Amino acid sequence: MTSHLQLGDLTIDLVRKNIKHLYLRVLPPAGIVRISAPRRMDIETIRLFAISRLGWIEKQQEKIRLQARQNPGEYSDGESHFVWGGRYLLKVIETGGPPSVELRPGELLLHVRPGSGKEKRQAALDAWYRRQLEAAIPSLIARWEAVMGVKVSSFYVRRMKTRWGSCNPRRRSLRFNTELAKKPPRCLEYLVVHEMAHLIEPSHNARFKALMDRFLPDWKQVRKELNRTPLGHEAWEE
Numbered sequence: 001m002t003s004h005l006q007l008g009d010l011t012i013d014l015v016r017k018n019i020k021h022l023y024l025r026v027l028p029p030a031g032i033v034r035i036s037a038p039r040r041m042d043i044e045t046i047r048l049f050a051i052s053r054l055g056w057i058e059k060q061q062e063k064i065r066l067q068a069r070q071n072p073g074e075y076s077d078g079e080s081h082f083v084w085g086g087r088y089l090l091k092v093i094e095t096g097g098p099p100s101v102e103l104r105p106g107e108l109l110l111h112v113r114p115g116s117g118k119e120k121r122q123a124a125l126d127a128w129y130r131r132q133l134e135a136a137i138p139s140l141i142a143r144w145e146a147v148m149g150v151k152v153s154s155f156y157v158r159r160m161k162t163r164w165g166s167c168n169p170r171r172r173s174l175r176f177n178t179e180l181a182k183k184p185p186r187c188l189e190y191l192v193v194h195e196m197a198h199l200i201e202p203s204h205n206a207r208f209k210a211l212m213d214r215f216l217p218d219w220k221q222v223r224k225e226l227n228r229t230p231l232g233h234e235a236w237e238e
Contacts, residue, residue, distance in 0.1 A: 002014065003016075005035070005043070005047060005050060007047070007050055007054070010033065010054075011033075012033045012034070012035055012050055013032060013033065013034040013035070014034075014035050014037060014046065015034060015036045015037070016037060016038070016039045017036050017037070017038070017039065017203060017205075018038075018039060019036060019037075019038055019203075019205065020038060021038070022035060022036070022037050022038075022041070022046065022049050023035065023036040023037075024050070024053055024056075024057075026057055026061055026064070027163075028064050028227045030064075030161065030162045031061040031064045031065065032162055033057055033061075035049070035050060064227075074118050075090065075092070075110070075118050075121035075122055075125065076090070076092060077090060077091055077092055078090065081108050081125070081182075082182040082183075083103060083108065083132070083181065083182060084181065084182075084184060084185055085182075085183055085184030085185070085187075088103070088106060088107055088108040089106060089107055089108065090107075090108050090110060091107050091109050092110050092112065092121065093109055093110065093111045093112075094111075094112060094113065094114040094115075094116075095111045095112070095113065096113065096114075097111065097113075099111060099112050099113070099120070099123075099124035099127075100124075100128075101124065101125060101128035110124060110125060112124060126159070126178060129179075129181040129182070130157045130178050130181070132181040133157045133176060133178065133180060133181050133188070136181075136185070136188060137155055137176065137188070137192065138155075140188065140189055140192045141155065141192060141196070144192060144193055144196055144215070145196075147215065148193075148196055148197070148199075148200070150172075150196055150199040150200060151199075152172055152174060152196065152199070153171060153172040153173055154172075154173045154174075155173065155174040155175070155176065156173070156174070156175045156176070157175075157176050157178055158175055158176075158177070158178065159177070159178050159179075160175065160178075160179075164176070164177050164179070164191050164226065165177060165180075165191045165194065165195045167195040167196075167198035167202075169198055169199055169202045172199060174192075174195045174196070175195075176188075176191060176192075176195075183226055184225065186222050186225070187222060187225060187226040189216075190216060190219055190222040190223060190226065191226075193212070193215055193216045194212065194219070197211045197212055197215065
């Protein structure tokens, strides 16, 4: 069960779980603060814990804000865009055909109809990113299904403002953020394994971490890489 704890201007997500201790996290990409607490712990104890960690929370949120970001752009010639961790310069080509994207060494060619504005250019590029993920994810799922002994019923690729991915264990379905197409491929594999591990253990407890250690021993390093690589140019919000 998730509720909220308000400390001045700071809103904290409070998640009640069958655990013995308090856990505090500041989550990229938006810097959301989340506390996991034992189900029967009184709210005042949780509040005092949060107050004692305010300095740490501020430092973590500042680190996230200072992460490299692409500059807000107009999707015009010469802008930098990332594909699978590589940096490409955008080149807009006006054409009479339907919108399309072509990847060349160092260049990302965006074919659009004459007069297409920022919104249509962005939509064409976003759709292309989504297709990249939709093509890459099935083979990763199939590979890890055999290794982990689980079965995924479905997956979806969507724009997600506060998460890189999510899992619905009951439906055995996974969701992935379209931004992952901009990250190195190992980051996508980490997210696939992470979300599939939730089919075995829904929470982020010691058992979950042991599963990650077993299946992907370097997962902590990859997670750090994912969270420090450039984020999309949009302003991420809760």
